[in-house]
């Protein structure tokens with residue numbers, strides 16, 4: 001058998017099943033077949049918001065747990081039959097950017113993001129992983145194969161938001177947007193010792209799960225200006241950190257208006273539309289407020305996956321409350337992706353068991 005099928009972006013606004021050759025492994029690479037897969041809001045930005053530009057017949061997806069089916073001659077630590085965690089971001093580890101600590105941008109801006117961006121992704125019977133020893137991680141027996149899919153992107157992205165916000169013991173943290181990424185930013189902030197965590201979101205299901213992960217306050221952006229609501233709850237005081245994981249460009253303005261001098265605004269949202277971000281001059285201390293505004297693509301790679309998997313394996317984080325919709329065959333991916341696009345009220349994350 002040399003052909004496989006996959007769910008692809010056929011062009012802007014269009015997805016469909018296509019047939020392609022099964023990819024081949026270079027000397028350092030691996031070919032994997034998915035065990036469980038999850039669609040991401042980023043796939044939605046890519047197809048329906050034209051965020052990355054045109055892509056033709058590109059297989060979507062960058063989240064999966066998988067089984068290795070073939071490795072290249074130079075791969076040392078993985079072999080056919082191994083169960084693995086697939087990071088959404090698979091950098092080229094020999095690049096100067098990687099050596100400088102920004103592997104996400106290995107070879108150029110965002111170029112560590114290969115699946116469903118620069119090459120075919122995980123929504124297929126087989127997919128290719130570059131630099132297997134640097135990018136795969138063994139899946140511990142104690143972690144469920146569906147839970148493991150949350151290690152691909154949701155856990156590392158949410159935790160990256162908390163890391164970039166430099167959350168410290170006792171910090172007051174606002175997480176704007178409590179979809180799966182924001183929920184993991186709540187969980188990551190709590191693990192880093194935040195004292196008070198505001199979760200900003202409107203859906204009841206997300207609010208419930210935010211509480212589960214340790215949000216102390218829930219703010220609904222449909223109930224009025226969130227800056228006013230948070231300031232009221234804080235008795236007029238600013239917060240220490242803000243993590244942006246949902247909403248649009250306006251959230252930067254809101255964040256700068258609610259954070260303290262010296263505070264940090266940490267964006268992990270994929271800004272799919274718009275041209276410029278506005279920062280309010282006065283609240284930014286006339287340019288002198290020491291408010292840092294930063295944003296980052298999640299770090300991928302083996303070490304990150306191994307470290308984060310310990311957090312789940314040893315019971316410090318339970319990702320299962322995020323898995324609200326379960327499917328049981330590859331063909332169901334289309335429905336799962338459309339769910340991610342339409343975001344019904346009770347949805348956090350769908351997962352498709354295929355292996």
Ligand code: NAD
Nearest residue numbers: 041042157177179180181221246247268269270296297298
């Ligand atoms: P999501 O759409 O499920 O969650 C975002 C939430 O924000 C939704 O529940 C939405 O209702 C809510 N929201 C909308 N407007 C809002 C507002 N004004 N204020 C507060 N909340 C508002 O998405 P997700 O899967 O949790 O992903 C969040 C973002 O992270 C997406 O843009 C995704 O593409 C991006 N992402 C980034 C990375 C990265 O590496 N930085 C990785 C994965 C995903």
Ligand code: ZN
Nearest residue numbers: 040042088153
């Ligand atoms: Zn993603």
